[in-house]
Structure formats: C-alpha cells, structure tokens
Amino acid sequence: MGYIMLGAPGAGKGTQAMALSKEFHIPHISTGDIFRMHIQQQTDLGKKAKEYMDQGLLVPDELVVDLIKDRLAQEDCKEGFILDGFPRTIVQAEALDEVLQELNIPLKTVINVEVPDEKIITRMAGRRVCNHCGGTYHMKYNPPKKEGICDQCQSSLIQRKDDQEETVQKRLQVYHDQTKPLIQYYKDKKILLTVDGTKSVETVTKNMIEALGESA
Ligand code: AP5
Numbered sequence: 001m002g003y004i005m006l007g008a009p010g011a012g013k014g015t016q017a018m019a020l021s022k023e024f025h026i027p028h029i030s031t032g033d034i035f036r037m038h039i040q041q042q043t044d045l046g047k048k049a050k051e052y053m054d055q056g057l058l059v060p061d062e063l064v065v066d067l068i069k070d071r072l073a074q075e076d077c078k079e080g081f082i083l084d085g086f087p088r089t090i091v092q093a094e095a096l097d098e099v100l101q102e103l104n105i106p107l108k109t110v111i112n113v114e115v116p117d118e119k120i121i122t123r124m125a126g127r128r129v130c131n132h133c134g135g136t137y138h139m140k141y142n143p144p145k146k147e148g149i150c151d152q153c154q155s156s157l158i159q160r161k162d163d164q165e166e167t168v169q170k171r172l173q174v175y176h177d178q179t180k181p182l183i184q185y186y187k188d189k190k191i192l193l194t195v196d197g198t199k200s201v202e203t204v205t206k207n208m209i210e211a212l213g214e215s216a
Helices: 013-024 031-040 044-053 061-072 090-103 117-126 165-179 181-188 201-214
Strands: 002-007 028-030 081-084 107-114 127-130 136-138 192-196
Touching: 002 013, 002 181, 013 028, 013 081, 013 107, 013 136, 013 201, 028 031, 028 061, 031 044, 031 061, 031 081, 044 061, 061 090, 090 107, 090 181, 107 181, 107 201, 117 127, 117 165, 165 181, 181 192, 192 201
Parallel strands: 002 081, 002 107, 028 081, 107 192
Antiparallel strands: 127 136
C-alpha cells in the first residue's frame, strides 16, 4: 500500500512519515532528502537541484519524476511506501498515478498535515537536522537528548540553508500556488485524510495512526 504525506513546508511531513514508517515497516521516501544527498555527493543532479532549492523553488518536474520512478521500482517498495514531499504539482501527481498503475501498487491514503502559515515560520527557525541519517528535531518542540547531537546516529545537527526566513516565505508561496491544488485532486479521488498538525508531535502521530486504522 502506498501513502503520501502532503502539507506545507515545515508542517511535519518528515517527522510523521518517519513515525509511520516505523509503525508500518515500509520505507520512507523523501524527495528533499534524496536531493540533499545528491547535493552532498556533488552529483550532476545535486548541482541542478541546488540552484532551485536554495531559492525556495521547486526542482523541475521531469527531474523529480524520473527519480521517483526508479525508487518505487526497487524491491523494498513492493509491500508499500510513504512518499514525503512528492508529488508537489498536478503534473507529478498524474505521473505518479501512471507509475503506480504500471507497478500495480494501490495508493491507500494521502495524509494532509494541516498547519497555518504563521506557525510554520517558528517551526523552521528552530529546526535542526542530521545530515547523516536525516533525523529531524526542533530546539524547543522536539529537542534531541543531547544538544546539537542526533539521537539515532550521534552525528552533529545542522540548520538547513533553506530554513532562513526569506526562503521559507518563498517556499510557502510556492506551496500555495503549486502544491495546495493537490488537496482537491486527492479529495476527488476520496483518499484524502486531513490531520491537525498543530498538536504535539506525539498527538499528531497518535491521531493519524488511529484515523488510518479506522479507514482500513
Ligand atoms: P523538502 O525537504 O521536502 O522540504 P519541505 O516540503 O519544504 O518540507 P520540510 O522538510 O521543510 O518540512 P516537513 O513538513 O517535512 O516538516 P518536519 O517534519 O521537518 O524539500 C526541500 C526542497 O527540495 C523543496 O523546496 C524543493 O526545492 C525540492 N523538492 C523536494 N521535493 C520536490 C518535488 N517533489 N518537486 C520539486 N521539488 C522538490 O518538521 C519541521 C520542524 O517542525 C522540525 O523542526 C520538527 O521537529 C518540528 N515539528 C514537526 N512536527 C511538529 C509538531 N507537531 N509540533 C511542533 N513542532 C513540530
């Protein structure tokens, strides 16, 4: 079964996708994390993606769609997957429908994590991430056990370059213009589940898993 996490930048998609991945034992696939890995390894794709990401813009559809096609065809996705940050445009959503049809994997639920814009800015300012394993923390709301150190792999935590306020504002605008229409797209397909993302991390996880159980 396939799941998608939808929501504004900083709504908590990555945080909740990780929790769901542990609960359902299916891979968490974040296009943002894949691009950041390519940037770190200085691949051609990484160099191209960086130009867009640093400005808070979306990477062109064709680059993302090819990457997701390859990833979903891998063995570990056969039993299911959680997509985080993909699709982000109607073009990407239509391409995903085709890929899943070819692979014969049904899309079960699209989880829309709802958080108002004004809360997003505070969240982004306090976010710290692990460049090594992708762990995500918040200095106030979800702190690591030891300051500046990842709980999972003990690497140092960093602040993402695109978490500066000006870039966050741009990412929010891009979300409203290009990604928000996907809410209606999946509503029409009757597979949209909206969760209130303003509650604590643990409460959002609990509510989401309960709601997914009810819709099973
Ligand atoms: P990506 O990495 O996907 O960034 P994003 O969608 O902007 O989402 P974020 O990772 O910023 O936030 P999130 O919702 O995962 O929140 P998180 O759990 O971290 O993409 C980055 C860039 O890559 C894009 O701008 C684009 O350029 C490119 N890209 C990626 N995919 C693409 C695609 N498909 N097409 C084109 N371009 C693409 O939480 C945020 C913070 O809040 C953390 O500090 C966390 O600890 C905290 N937090 C989480 N939940 C809570 C809670 N309930 N209460 C309090 N704090 C919380």
